[in-house]
Amino acid sequence: NKMTAWEHVYEDASDIVARIPVLAAFIYNLKYRDDKQISIDPKLDLGANFAQMIGQSEQYKDVARMYFILHSDH
Secondary structure, rough: OOOHHHHHHHHHHHHHHHHHHHHHHHHHHHOOOOOOOOOOOOOHHHHHHHHOOOOHHHHHHHHHHHHHHHHOOO
């Protein structure tokens, strides 16, 4: 049914968007940190997790949060 088909597409798109920071951190670590991967901390939000996964300082967590907030409307 084309009236409900968007629900599955929306769910898939949301899953992909949620994985973008993990993928970006993986590529960053592969290229700049000799493939030293850091796992996700479920206690942190998206920006803080991204900063942690790429090995940045505590101050960068706020920068990452602001970056994701500012670009979330695009």
